[in-house]
Amino acid sequence: MREKPISEVAQPIGLDLIAPERFAPVLARLALLALGLGAGTGLLLAVIVAWPVAVVSGVVLGAPTALYALAVARRRLWLTATVLHARTLxxxxxxxxxQASGAEMLVYPGRLSRVAVRVTVGGDAQIVPVALYxxxxxxxxxxxxxxxxxxxxxxxxxxxxxLAVSGVLVAQIQAEIADADLEHRPLYRATRSVRARYSVQPVVLAAAEIAALG
Structure with a gap:
């Protein structure tokens, strides 16, 4: 692959498998609905029980869903040069x-199979989903x-x-540019190989398996 200008490489690039903008409105509506349901329940209960109990009941009903929606909306993955950023709530x-001390390719088998890259730097690790099928x-x-x-x-x-995982990603890029069918895309072949084992747990691909994908 050709060299990128430093200024271009330094620009943040989102790594979210599904663009956050696509589900942000749904999450916002979910949070508002949960808060409204909690507040409404609290007001109704205030008529028949003490107000502290009504307030607590409303918070318990609405807050978890609202916090979950906010947490999902806040979650982001992006890359600036070689620095991976992972933001949660x-x-x-x-x-x-x-500076990675470990790099692995994971496959989560199932009706909706996921492929991810897990990178370890020192004592910290981050999983980056790269495909689902x-x-x-x-x-x-x-x-x-x-x-x-x-x-x-x-x-x-x-x-x-x-470097081996990087090679698989490069092969995936080449397959997508060529508009190859799924059977000729490395990430999809990774899910097929794991499904053949009838595994229900996440599988870490061995070095030989990664090399075969590239």
């Missing part, structure tokens, strides 16, 4: 993939620029397994 982690032969894959930047960041790590 309460935390923002930064892992420099160029259904039994019917459809699915969703990370956008090409995200795959490209993730592959480049992994290739910067002084780690053979990181």
């Amino acid at each position: 309460w935390r923002h982690r930064r892992l420099d993939l160029a 259904t039994d019917a032969g459809s699915g969703r894959e990370m956008h090409l620029l995200g795959l490209r930047r993730l592959a480049d960041a992994l290739a910067a790590a002084p780690l053979p397994t990181a």
Whole structure:
């Protein structure tokens, strides 16, 4: 792959498998609905029980769903140069993939199979989903620029397994650009190989399996 200008590489690139903008309105409505339901329940209960009990009941009913929707809306993954950012409701982690001490490819088998890359830097680890596929032969894959930047960041790590995973991502990019069918896309072949084992637990692909995908 050709070299990218430093200014272009330094630009943040989202790695979310599904763009947050697609489900943000749904999450906002869910949070408002949960808060409204909790408040309404609290007001109704205030008529027949003491108001502290009514308030607590309303909060218990509405707050968990509203907090869950807020947590999902806040969750983001993005890459700036070789630094992976992972933001949750309460935390923002930064892992420099160029300093990775471990890199693995995971497959979560099932009716909706997921493929992810798990990167370890020191004592911290982060899972980055890169594709999901259904039994019917459809699915969703990370956008090409995200795959490209993730592959480049992994290739910067002084780690053979990181380079191997990077090679699989590059092969996936080439297959998508060529508009290859699923059977010729490395990430889909990874799910097929795991399904053949009848495994129900997440599977860490061995080095030989990763090399075969590329």
